[in-house]
Amino acid sequence: MKTKHQDLGLTEEQVLDMYTTMLEARMIDERMWLLNRSGKIPFVISCQGQEAAQVGASAALDTDSDYALPYYRDMGVVLHFGMTSKELMLSAFAKAEDPNSGGRQMPGHFGHRVKRIVTGSSPVTTQVPHAVGFALASSMRKENSVAFTTFGEGSSNQGDFHEGINFASVHDLPVIFLCENNKYAISVPLDKQLNVEHVSERAKAYGIHGETIDGNDPLAVYDAVRKARERAVNGEGPSLIETISYRLTPHSSDDDDSTYRSREEVEEAKKIDAVHTFGSYLREEGILTEEKEEEIRSRIRDEIDEATDYAENAAYAEVSTLMQHVYEEE
Numbered sequence: 603m604k605t606k607h608q609d610l611g612l613t614e615e616q617v618l619d620m621y622t623t624m625l626e627a628r629m630i631d632e633r634m635w636l637l638n639r640s641g642k643i644p645f646v647i648s649c650q651g652q653e654a655a656q657v658g659a660s661a662a663l664d665t666d667s668d669y670a671l672p673y674y675r676d677m678g679v680v681l682h683f684g685m686t687s688k689e690l691m692l693s694a695f696a697k698a699e700d701p702n703s704g705g706r707q708m709p710g711h712f713g714h715r716v717k718r719i720v721t722g723s724s725p726v727t728t729q730v731p732h733a734v735g736f737a738l739a740s741s742m743r744k745e746n747s748v749a750f751t752t753f754g755e756g757s758s759n760q761g762d763f764h765e766g767i768n769f770a771s772v773h774d775l776p777v778i779f780l781c782e783n784n785k786y787a788i789s790v791p792l793d794k795q796l797n798v799e800h801v802s803e804r805a806k807a808y809g810i811h812g813e814t815i816d817g818n819d820p821l822a823v824y825d826a827v828r829k830a831r832e833r834a835v836n837g838e839g840p841s842l843i844e845t846i847s848y849r850l851t852p853h854s855s856d857d858d859d860s861t862y863r864s865r866e867e868v869e870e871a872k873k874i875d876a877v878h879t880f881g882s883y884l885r886e887e888g889i890l891t892e893e894k895e896e897e898i899r900s901r902i903r904d905e906i907d908e909a910t911d912y913a914e915n916a917a918y919a920e921v922s923t924l925m926q927h928v929y930e931e932e
């Protein structure tokens with residue numbers, strides 16, 4: 603890690619918590635692939651490779667006052683905001699108790715009213731103008747909260763991105779735009795998506811702060827988002843932060859990425875996988891020992907086992923509730 607936690611005022615406990623959430627996201631995701639390949643759950647869309655950016659960013663937010671408007675890969679964000687492995691498994695198994703959508707939406711459509719996670723639509727980038735709306739409400743109510751939204755680099759080519767950022771900039775709204783650049787939009791590589799080096803360069807066109815951060819360094823991401831939050835609550839308007847990482851899995855469980863990228867390229871990216879490099883940093887700092895690591899992993903494994911069993915055996919929604927949340931009800 604180039605950034606040191608002491609320089610940011612983070613305690614050992616805080617960085618260990620960050621690591622634990624990253625690991626939890628990774629381990630839930632891995633379990634979901636096994637469940638998918640054994641025919642138990644229909645669909646997986648992964649966070650793998652982006653956990654550091656997601657957890658580093660969310661750790662800089664106030665989960666009691668801020669709103670998260672995440673996109674489908676953000677397991678690290680929603681875990682930090684308090685969603686549990688059980689809730690995520692209920693969603694993966696599409697069961698009635700799933701707090702995201704009662705088992706109606708595909709996994710990855712995160713939403714939890716109590717935990718301040720705002721549900722999104724399937725068309726990519728629609729969460730961006732939604733977040734701007736939340737920031738406008740916060741500003742009109744004179745609350746001290748920010749809206750935090752995330753999206754992929756491919757999504758930064760959608761109209762919603764440009765319209766949302768422009769409006770937020772003109773009105774100095776407290777919103778943080780985090781672009782999780784993982785170098786692909788399904789099969790389309792970065793150089794076929796944009797003709798600028800960094801998505802963050804687009805910030806200049808809207809008169810807001812923009813910067814690009816190493817998405818494998820959770821502490822650097824934490825620092826950037828913490829400063830963005832400070833600017834936002836001080837009335838200095840929105841920021842566009844781009845994190846650079848790599849999508850370690852195929853786009854989804856229905857994609858075969860060997861048709862468009864080499865195995866060597868994927869193996870190369872695994873060498874700088876932040877779940878491992880951040881673990882090494884914590885070991886070097888004397889914060890994580892082998893024993894502690896095993897204790898954390900075994901606790902997470904037990905929790906995921908329990909969550910899997912619970913969700914697998916939970917009830918599906920009653921057929922009679924099919925129209926709920928679709929049409930207005932009396």
Ligand SMILES: Cc1ncc(C[n+]2csc(CCOP(=O)(O)OP(=O)(O)O)c2C)c(N)n1
Nearest residue numbers: 724725726753754755756757784786787788
């Ligand atoms: C408006 C819209 N167009 C196309 C799609 C299909 N689609 C789903 S994910 C995706 C790729 C998005 O890439 P990026 O924004 O880089 O996010 P990533 O999946 O790489 O994290 C596409 C094209 C969609 N959901 N919505």
Ligand SMILES: [Mg+2]
Nearest residue numbers: 754784786787
């Ligand atoms: Mg992408």
